[in-house]
Amino acid sequence: HSQQSTELFQLAGRISNAMQVAATAGNSDPFSKVKGLISDMIEKLMKEAGEEATHKAYCDKEYAETKQKLDELNHDIEKYTSKLDKTKSDSVTLKDEVAT
Numbered sequence: 001h002s003q004q005s006t007e008l009f010q011l012a013g014r015i016s017n018a019m020q021v022a023a024t025a026g027n028s029d030p031f032s033k034v035k036g037l038i039s040d041m042i043e044k045l046m047k048e049a050g051e052e053a054t055h056k057a058y059c060d061k062e063y064a065e066t067k068q069k070l071d072e073l074n075h076d077i078e079k080y081t082s083k084l085d086k087t088k089s090d091s092v093t094l095k096d097e098v099a100t
Helices: 002-025 032-099
Strands: none
Touching (some): 002 032
């Protein structure tokens, strides 16, 4: 937000300067330069918003893929842990049978 505040402060300075120049030059439309500055700032902000939206979409996609892969890996861990526990149980049972 501080960057936007700085940019708005700079825009206000340019507008003030443009109005002073227009007033001394006797320009019939002193706001034409101001309108141009405002239009330029709006275009810049729209471009930045588009870039941020694109970046957010990329991050959301990557996050979803990573979460899905993590869920799959956690499922595999649970499956193999269960198999390992069953194998250990079977081993104990077989050892008991051999011992008796």
